[in-house]
Amino acid sequence: MGVRKAITGAQAAAEAMRQINPDVVVAYPITPQTPIVEEFAKYVADGVVDTEMVPVESEHSAMSAAVGAETAGARAMSATSSQGLALMWEVVAATPGLRLPIVVSLVNRALSAPINIHCDHSDVMGVTTVGWVQIFSENAQEVYENTLLAVRVAEDSRVQLPVMVNQDGFITSHAVEPVEIFDDALVEKFVGVRSLDRALLDVEHAKSVGPLVLPDHYFEFKRAQEEAMSKVFEVYREVGTELSAITGKQYPFFETYHTDDAEAVVVVLNSAAGTAKAAVDAMRAQGKRVGLLKPILFRPFPYAEIREALKDIPVIGVLDRSMDFGACAPVYSEFRNALWALGKRPAMQSYIYGLGGRDIMTTEIEAVFEELLSGKLDAEHQRYIGLRG
Amino acid sequence: MPTLQEIALKTSGADARIVSGHRMCSGCGIGSIIKTVLAASDKPVIVISATGCLEVVTTIYPFTAWNTPWMHVTFENAASVAAGVEAAYKALKRRGKIEGDVNILAVAGDGGTYDIGFQALSGALERRHKFMYLAYDNEGYMNTGNQRSGATPFGASTTTVPAGKISLGKPQWRKNLVEIVAAHRIPYVAQAAVNNTIDLYKKAQKGFNADGPAVLVVLQPCTSNWSFDSSLTIQYSKLAIETNFWPLYEIENGVVHVNTKPSNRKPIEDFLKGQSRFRHLFKPGNEHVIVEMQKMIDDEWARLLKLEESGIQL
Numbered sequence: 286m287g288v289r290k291a292i293t294g295a296q297a298a299a300e301a302m303r304q305i306n307p308d309v310v311v312a313y314p315i316t317p318q319t320p321i322v323e324e325f326a327k328y329v330a331d332g333v334v335d336t337e338m339v340p341v342e343s344e345h346s347a348m349s350a351a352v353g354a355e356t357a358g359a360r361a362m363s364a365t366s367s368q369g370l371a372l373m374w375e376v377v378a379a380t381p382g383l384r385l386p387i388v389v390s391l392v393n394r395a396l397s398a399p400i401n402i403h404c405d406h407s408d409v410m411g412v413t414t415v416g417w418v419q420i421f422s423e424n425a426q427e428v429y430e431n432t433l434l435a436v437r438v439a440e441d442s443r444v445q446l447p448v449m450v451n452q453d454g455f456i457t458s459h460a461v462e463p464v465e466i467f468d469d470a471l472v473e474k475f476v477g478v479r480s481l482d483r484a485l486l487d488v489e490h491a492k493s494v495g496p497l498v499l500p501d502h503y504f505e506f507k508r509a510q511e512e513a514m515s516k517v518f519e520v521y522r523e524v525g526t527e528l529s530a531i532t533g534k535q536y537p538f539f540e541t542y543h544t545d546d547a548e549a550v551v552v553v554l555n556s557a558a559g560t561a562k563a564a565v566d567a568m569r570a571q572g573k574r575v576g577l578l579k580p581i582l583f584r585p586f587p588y589a590e591i592r593e594a595l596k597d598i599p600v601i602g603v604l605d606r607s608m609d610f611g612a613c614a615p616v617y618s619e620f621r622n623a624l625w626a627l628g629k630r631p632a633m634q635s636y637i638y639g640l641g642g643r644d645i646m647t648t649e650i651e652a653v654f655e656e657l658l659s660g661k662l663d664a665e666h667q668r669y670i671g672l673r674g
Numbered sequence: 675m676p677t678l679q680e681i682a683l684k685t686s687g688a689d690a691r692i693v694s695g696h697r698m699c700s701g702c703g704i705g706s707i708i709k710t711v712l713a714a715s716d717k718p719v720i721v722i723s724a725t726g727c728l729e730v731v732t733t734i735y736p737f738t739a740w741n742t743p744w745m746h747v748t749f750e751n752a753a754s755v756a757a758g759v760e761a762a763y764k765a766l767k768r769r770g771k772i773e774g775d776v777n778i779l780a781v782a783g784d785g786g787t788y789d790i791g792f793q794a795l796s797g798a799l800e801r802r803h804k805f806m807y808l809a810y811d812n813e814g815y816m817n818t819g820n821q822r823s824g825a826t827p828f829g830a831s832t833t834t835v836p837a838g839k840i841s842l843g844k845p846q847w848r849k850n851l852v853e854i855v856a857a858h859r860i861p862y863v864a865q866a867a868v869n870n871t872i873d874l875y876k877k878a879q880k881g882f883n884a885d886g887p888a889v890l891v892v893l894q895p896c897t898s899n900w901s902f903d904s905s906l907t908i909q910y911s912k913l914a915i916e917t918n919f920w921p922l923y924e925i926e927n928g929v930v931h932v933n934t935k936p937s938n939r940k941p942i943e944d945f946l947k948g949q950s951r952f953r954h955l956f957k958p959g960n961e962h963v964i965v966e967m968q969k970m971i972d973d974e975w976a977r978l979l980k981l982e983e984s985g986i987q988l
């Protein structure tokens with residue numbers, strides 16, 4: 286049993302970081318990520334952690350310093366949002382190729398332009414192709430637990446890849462919820478210490494890291510990176526089982542809610558999944574058989590498991606909080622890909638919602654369910670929820 | 675102070691921190707610079723390279739010329755990667771996970787320093803990470819074919835600002851990186867050149883031993899893009915000093931000291947001659963550019979001497 290604290294999603298991330306007590310934390314402030322860094326800086330200032338904190342002059346340098354620290358042998362963490370992620374993109378893209386298990390808290394915020402500080406997923410969806418493990422969190426509790434899980438998945442010798450732990454800007458990061466914080470000693474034992482076997486600071490065994498690799502070898506490097514990504518599934522399961530021993534919870538690749546007998550299912554990431562659960566409850570109370578699938582592990586994407594979970598569902602609506610302009614929205618695309626191999630494919634509808642922090646209401650998700658059940662779908666076009674005419 | 679012979683012994687053989695077999699152009703000055711600087715460390719050195727000639731020519735996979743821990747990430751972040759390495763060093767040392775002392779050296783070209791890596795450098799200096807930053811300055815983006823940088827001198831023809839019918843090459847003066855760095859009030863910053871090994875070695879030693887960050891800016895004539903015979907690298911470096919084009923000086927805890935004062939400074943033409951980037955300046959009608967250049971060099975030199983004489987702490 287842990288202790289229940291009334292904290293925000295940002296504080297939940299900082300609590301996890303306090304317990305992890307990383308060797309190095311590097312960060313640059315940006316709304317809505319800032320409270321994570323501020324909270325952690327207080328832990329440093331009060332000697333609660335003995336982390337070396339580097340308050341850099343930009344996000345590009347934040348990621349660069351995290352890369353330097355991890356290559357040297359430290360366990361390094363960072364946090365950012367939106368423009369910050371965009372500025373550090375070059376180094377974000379280099380990190381998986383360098384096989385550095387850095388964990389970053391990403392507080393999802395809309396990308397400019399127009400500038401907007403509120404939640405959507407356009408920041409993270411711009412980096413899903415570069416090779417980070419992506420984990421999504423519905424609420425502060427999940428932020429906390431996913432952050433602990435992330436460190437172990439990242440550093441597993443079969444993986445050695447960076448992980449981003451996502452939470453919704455403001456909606457999760459700034460809302461106070463009761464969060465169960467587990468025993469410091471148990472968590473410390475769970476996260477362990479990072480092995481120094483690849484360290485640049487091992488001066489007796491000089492290594493050259495990040496060399497120029499030409500067409501004769503580059504391809505093999507990238508294939509090896511993909512191989513490591515494919516190992517995430519088994520590692521995630523194993524680490525999740527270990528974490529269950531402390532928390533008593535399960536760590537599936539995705540959560541299903543009333544999908545077993547469902548005639549229509551909605552798919553949605555992060556905090557809106559909570560809203561969708563309320564919509565499902567309301568519809569079920571009226572005798573309507575609807576359900577929810579909430580993706581958690583988004584990279585690598587568990588195609589086979591998703592296919593198995595949804596194979597008998599007649600109609601599926603996928604809600605995206607970002608667009609891929611001129612193409613299918615990112616979450617919808619993955620679900621279409623996953624379900625393509627089915628003999629009898631479900632009908633599908635793509636929806637866009639919540640850009641730039643626009644609220645989504647249970648009534649709007651209920652309306653989506655009604656639409657899905659009515660069969661009035663348009664496979665060729667995405668629909669917009671809550672868009673003013 | 676070691677003799678040239680002693681430095682030479684430290685830069686070759688089994689203990690050398692960088693070894694032969696790399697792919698630098700013959701006559702390239704980077705090799706001598708990096709060897710000399712690495713030899714000046716009495717502790718193990720961890721090197722962080724920016725993208726550029728040095729990185730490209732020393733580590734074409736699966737080969738490496740580095741006998742010391744080395745890392746490259748991107749073009750503009752050598753200083754911030756080094757900052758991260760230093761943070762890791764402090765944390766791991768504090769937690770008893772590692773033993774022994776190290777020096778951390780970030781290396782970049784002029785492009786990776788004056789231009790794209792400038793912010794990262796400034797931030798790392800302001801935060802006073804304990805590391806040394808070495809800029810080998812060949813006055814342009816050489817790895818990518820002689821494009822203009824903030825270090826390219828006035829009047830030089832580059833591939834992005836070529837001399838042409840209505841262009842005389844770069845119309846602006848180069849920026850004074852040493853003074854900008856000094857404005858960060860770091861303990862040590864110096865300008866050196868590849869031809870004067872002992873001076874470079876001494877400066878590298880001071881930099882490594884400084885109580886905080888240190889910066890070395892070292893002139894490195896580029897045989898391929900300044901296009902001169904590969905036997906003349908040292909000669910051109912020497913001429914840069916003898917013409918006062920590239921004064922050797924250092925700023926130690928804010929105090930300026932000029933290391934070499936040519937008794938009879940040579941005219942700038944002596945340095946410009948034979949370099950393709952300045953060839954157009956010798957065409958009839960372009961004499962005024964050289965005159966202007968000469969004036970600027972003399973003014974800058976006079977200013978530097980005044981600064982030294984004043985004893986003002988920068």
Ligand SMILES: Cc1ncc(C[n+]2csc(CCOP(=O)(O)OP(=O)(O)O)c2C)c(N)n1
Nearest residue numbers: 725726727749783784785786814815816817
């Ligand atoms: C962000 C980014 N922009 C541009 C480049 C292309 N690039 C690679 S090296 C280089 C020039 C390097 O110039 P300098 O730092 O002076 O080093 P030198 O090549 O002269 O050794 C450029 C423009 C790059 N690698 N990364």
Ligand code: SF4
Nearest residue numbers: 699702727896897898
């Ligand atoms: S291009 Fe110039 S700087 Fe680069 S390796 Fe050749 S000589 Fe050296």
Ligand SMILES: [Mg+2]
Nearest residue numbers: 783784814816
């Ligand atoms: Mg250069």
